[in-house]
Amino acid sequence: xxxxxxxxxxAAAPAALCAKDWRLGAAAVYETGKYGTDTRVDTxxxxxxxxxxxxxxxxxxxxxxxxxxxxxxxxRVDGVPVRVRPRGGPAPVKRTESGPxxxxxxxxxxxxxxxxxxxxxxxxxxxxxxxxxxxxxxxxGQMDEGVGLEFAKGLDAGWTLLLDGGYTIVGDPKNVDYNxxxxxxxxxxxxxxxxxxxxxxxxxxxxxxxxSPDARDVYLGLSRDAAxxxxxxxxxxxxxxxxxxxxxxxxxxxxxx
Numbered sequence: 155x156x157x158x159x160x161x162x163x164x165a166a167a168p169a170a171l172c173a174k175d176w177r178l179g180a181a182a183v184y185e186t187g188k189y190g191t192d193t194r195v196d197t198x199x200x201x202x203x204x205x206x207x208x209x210x211x212x213x214x215x216x217x218x219x220x221x222x223x224x225x226x227x228x229x230r231v232d233g234v235p236v237r238v239r240p241r242g243g244p245a246p247v248k249r250t251e252s253g254p255x256x257x258x259x260x261x262x263x264x265x266x267x268x269x270x271x272x273x274x275x276x277x278x279x280x281x282x283x284x285x286x287x288x289x290x291x292x293x294x295g296q297m298d299e300g301v302g303l304e305f306a307k308g309l310d311a312g313w314t315l316l317l318d319g320g321y322t323i324v325g326d327p328k329n330v331d332y333n334x335x336x337x338x339x340x341x342x343x344x345x346x347x348x349x350x351x352x353x354x355x356x357x358x359x360x361x362x363x364x365x366s367p368d369a370r371d372v373y374l375g376l377s378r379d380a381a382x383x384x385x386x387x388x389x390x391x392x393x394x395x396x397x398x399x400x401x402x403x404x405x406x407x408x409x410x411x
Contacts (some may be wrong), residue, residue, distance in 0.1 A: 178409055218256070305318070
């Protein structure tokens with residue numbers, strides 16, 4: 155689920171833009187679900203992300219490692235696994251594969267900032283480079299491009315409203331037609347104390363394959379700051395439709411320097 159991958163950034167939004175200019179992070183994301191079919195897909199996704207912060211924006215690069223057990227071809231868009239059976243292709247066979255995932259490049263331009271340590275509105279661009287082995291079903295072998303807006307608004311008593319919308323143009327591999335995807339997310343971040351934050355999100359994404367259900371899920375996560383610029387995070391996601399994984403679990407560690 156996309157929420158599992160962006161939650162660390164959303165939870166960190168009020169504090170990320172501080173005296174530190176860089177952040178290095180790693181996470182482990184486990185997802186399991188049937189995605190509207192009669193067979194299960196189990197995925198372990200481990201992204202390593204380096205982020206550089208600037209006065210009016212930020213850029214990041216994510217290099218993931220992926221292990222999945224699935225039937226047929228699985229495409230990943232913004233960290234979301236989508237299984238598709240190509241037209242005229244053979245019957246899907248259950249298999250487990252692992253290896254490097256698709257390289258992800260992202261950048262944000264702050265359109266409005268409320269204070270020196272956070273922004274209200276940002277324009278976001280994303281590019282997926284097809285570095286995963288499409289022969290193993292770890293990717294499509296095609297490039298994806300996306301654009302979106304992220305909004306964070308501080309409220310009273312430590313609450314921050316979070317809104318996120320995006321549009322992704324998905325590359326089509328041979329014999330498979332993907333739809334462009336619209337995604338929307340809404341939720342809040344709550345500062346529980348000086349070191350601990352709670353994030354809750356609801357997200358919906360349009361189906362990448364015609365006739366498939368849209369994805370809908372909810373996410374709940376905690377983040378904890380520690381000495382030395384470290385931040386730990388963990389989360390639980392639950393699918394609300396057949397287009398989403400049934401369950402997602404995540405844990406990550408990030409360090410600003």
